[in-house]
Amino acid sequence: MWFDSSPPCTTCHGPNLAAAQKGLNLATYDDILAGAGRQAGQAKGEDILSGGNWEQSILYQQLITRKMPPGRPPDSPAKGPEIYAGH
Template sequence: MNDDTRKMIYGTIVVFLLFLVFWLGFVYISACGFTLTCIQGAPLVVRTPVPTLIPVRHAQAQAQPGATAVEFNKCKVAATDLIAAWVSAGHTETEPFQFTDLTGQDCEGTFADIQPLFVENSLWFPGSLGCTSCHNADLTDRSAGLDLSSYEAISLGTRRVAEATSPGTDIFGGGEWENSLLYEVLVNQGMTTQGHSPDVPPNEAILYAGQMVSEGEVTPTPTP
């Protein structure tokens, strides 16, 4: 091998090494800049212009002095027992009535606890329609002329005709629960009267209603 060939080989190796060093330096400087910590190589944190999480101060996280937790004060009761207590107490719109829940606790309720039983869906059993889906102001034949959409309409009773203001047949049994039409439909017939589907067996609906009261807080029930 002559000197010229050796020079060409060595020159090529040197040029290759210089190119390799230059290329690695270019890559490093592009990624990390002229630093040894390579801060620019850290992942970019994308932030919104407005802080989405506001730091909570320690003082704010502590409960305020004198603050008390809200206590659950509802009573667990069967729907028919709740209606029975309301009917037996005179079935008024504004006066409270007393009942005993399933745990033996003295409780007190009002018509505001009764109305959802006639209006809300899926209350008596899963998938059931509210009573007012049939028993409303239209007073169709299927509804037996009974409107359960308001206290005034309920008080007028059943067997009424549309737009009539005169009372129909009393559904409260004169305040005697077991003599009332409500008892006949809800208990004796188990919600499977004509026009109601008997496909779903009647289940006693259990709900939370009214409020617990101590013996000294019980409101005297007015005499019907």
């Protein structure tokens, strides 16, 4: 969590693709790479990382424009959470 009362991303974007918002599982790095709009058993979906161009990616834009997570307070960090690869 990156601000008080922040729900973990996997609350809405978890391993059960049938229940995951936008067919997006953020539980593991491989799942993030698999993208959004997936259905159960589907290996690849829409690229949310823009081929490695982070600042142009859908995921980055959702965080920077304060669309995610729901209930994000106006005084939360403007650039979103710090995300560490491999942690």
